[in-house]
Amino acid sequence: MEIEVKLLEMMARNNIRRIEELHELTGLSRTTIRQILTGKKKSLYFDTIGILCEKLNCRVEELIAEKE
Numbered sequence: 221m222e223i224e225v226k227l228l229e230m231m232a233r234n235n236i237r238r239i240e241e242l243h244e245l246t247g248l249s250r251t252t253i254r255q256i257l258t259g260k261k262k263s264l265y266f267d268t269i270g271i272l273c274e275k276l277n278c279r280v281e282e283l284i285a286e287k288e
Contacts, residue, residue, distance in 0.1 A: 224286075228257060230283055231276070239257070242275075
């Protein structure tokens with residue numbers, strides 16, 4: 221089973237267009253955000269998922285889904 225992180229979709233839904241904006245909102249490093257967006261990040265801490273969901277006003281299942 222492959223998993224995908226729908227970060228770009230959640231950013232668009234919240235009118236966040238730049239990595240810098242998400243960095244300022246979440247406090248996550250720009251490198252981490254970039255790696256998630258490019259699919260190079262192979263694992264995520266629960267804390268990171270929680271921060272993203274809280275700041276992007278989404279549920280975990282909206283952010284992380286099984287790849288179709």
